[in-house]
Amino acid sequence: MSARLTVLPSGLSVITDRMPELGTAAVGVSFSAGARSEAAEEHGLAHLLEHMAFKGTARRSAREIAEEIEQVGGDLNAATGVEQTGYSARVLAQDIPLALDILADIVVEPRFDPEELKREKNVIVQEIGGVEDTPDDLVFDWLQETAFPSQALGRSILGTPKSVCGLDEKALRGFRERCYRAKDAVVVAAGAVEHDAVVAEAARRFEGLPAGEGEKPAPARYAGGDRRARRDLEQLHVALAFEGRAYDADDVYAAQVFANLAGGGMSSRLFQEIREERGLAYTVNAFHWSYADAGLFGVYAGLGADDAADILPVTLDVLAEAAETADEREVERAKAQMKAGLLMSLEQPAARADHHARHHLAFGRPLDVAETVAKIEAVTVEEARAAGRRLLSSAPTLA
Incomplete structure (x- = not known):
């Protein structure tokens, strides 16, 4: 990849990655603020703000936003995460200025119309209901809440019906002013892009972002624990987790390799033994999520109630054995999966733009793919085993 970075006087970063064989581009703006940036009384606010950004600005109605981007064949999207929020567009190369203008408009000058706000809160309440009706999604919200109790990192991104209904225009404006700041933001464009042209457009379109940087969230506190609920379902959904590694930890790549060899595919130890x-289970996989100062390593399984007594002992035995006996062939296979997944995804401009935004907000610079691949390749068998032992040494979390 050939990413270029320019930091504007306001502190706003602009990254481009030219893919000369393309005639389209993915552009976006991302902020180092997400659900973790919320106070307790603001639960669900970051996600509500993301929704409301599309519901009208000082210059455009919600319908005009949709019509203008679709008039040129483009589309808009957005996503709220735990630590970051991103807004993006895909367009033909000649429509990059329009895409940047719309993106800047919705994050710099959202209108927060009272009627639109009332409707959108109801939409989110329905979205929350959808998660409540989807146990293989809900179990991960419970897992996060149990692992990181009584703190923003443990609260669900969507919020609760009560918390969302209690949010108002003042809360939205306060959060945007506090968290959507130039120094905490990055504009990214990948595909048929020209760096200098994108920088000039970004400087003009996003000049309304407040200068400086926002508040940093409170440090994470992993606790562990147990949360169970009985429901009238065909399957039992189980998530078991341990304290993971932050994304800047020295052994984070070794932890990812261990997670992959333990449960990253059909050849993994968990899949082979459990399924x-x-x-014992139709679905079983392992995961490792990294945050700024914390992480979560775990296993998810969907199984019949008759096998409930066996799933946890077998899972723990498999993980413990992998941490002691993982061999070179398994480690190399896990690393190959990680490298292939990364490189295949980056063939798409939207994935490249997201890749650069996430890494820049996390590390202060875009990471070249060769650097990431080299760190994956450098993980040894003993490092993967040692990472596994460290991951399994914390108090467990069960949901």
């Missing part, structure tokens, strides 16, 4: 050998 293929014992038939």
Whole structure:
């Protein structure tokens, strides 16, 4: 990749990655603010703000936003995460200025019309209901809440019906002013882009972002614990987790390799033992999520109630054995999966733009893919084993 970075006087960063074989581009603006930036009384506010950004600005109605981007064949999207929020567009190369203008408009001058706000809060309440009706999503919200109790990192991104209904225009404006600041933002464009042209457009369009940087969230506190609920379902959904590694930890890549060899595919130890050998679960996989100062390593399984007594002992045995006996072939296979997944995803401009935004907000610079691949390749068998032992040494979390 050939990412270029310019930091404007306001502190706003602009990154481009030219893909000369393309005639389209993915552009976006991302902020180092998400659900973790909320106070307790603001639960769900970051996500509500993301929704309301599309519901009208000082210059455009909600319908005009949709019509203008679709008039040129483009589309808009957005996503709220735990620590970051991003707004993006995909357009033909000649429509990059329009895309940047719309993106700047919705984050710099959102209108927060009272009627639109009332409707959108109801939409989000329905979205929350959808998660409540989807146990294989809900179990991860419970897992996060149990692992990181009584803190923003443990609260769901969507909020609760009560918390969302209690939010108002003042809260939205306060959060935007506090968290959507130039120094905490990055404008990214990948595909058929020219760096200098994108920088000039970004400097003009986003000049209304407040200068400086926002508040940093309180340090994470992993606790662990147990949360269970009985529901009238065909399957049992189980998530078991341990304290993971922050994304800047020295052994974060070793932790990712261990997670992959333990449960990253059909050849992984968990899949082979739990599904293929014992038939205990239809779905079983391992994951490792990294945050600025914390992480979560775990295993998810969907199974029948008759096998509930066996799933946890077998899972723990498999993980413990992997941490002691993982071999070179398994480690190399896990690393190959990680490298292939990364490189395949970056063939798409939207994925490149997201990749650069996430890494710049996390590390202060775009990471070249060769650097990431080199760090994956450098993980040794003993490092993967040691990472596994460290991951399994914390208090467990069960949901």
